[in-house]
Amino acid sequence: MGKLNYQPNMTHFGHPHPLELSNLQHQSSSTLLSPQSCSCCKVRISGWAYQCAACKCLS
Numbered sequence: 001m002g003k004l005n006y007q008p009n010m011t012h013f014g015h016p017h018p019l020e021l022s023n024l025q026h027q028s029s030s031t032l033l034s035p036q037s038c039s040c041c042k043v044r045i046s047g048w049a050y051q052c053a054a055c056k057c058l059s
Contacts, residue, residue, distance in 0.1 A: 019051060
């Protein structure tokens with residue numbers, strides 16, 4: 001597998017907590033919002049996305 005060329009952490013002006021890059025396909029569905037969709041634009045997410053560890057917000 002190749003190396004991901006994305007920052008592992010980021011901040012967003014519209015969210016109060018730091019966001020961490022996560023592979024949603026490797027996480028248990030019980031730890032995420034169901035269905036998995038972006039908290040901002042509501043588009044379904046699969047694979048890599050930024051997630052807030054504090055409130056489980058997905059971006």
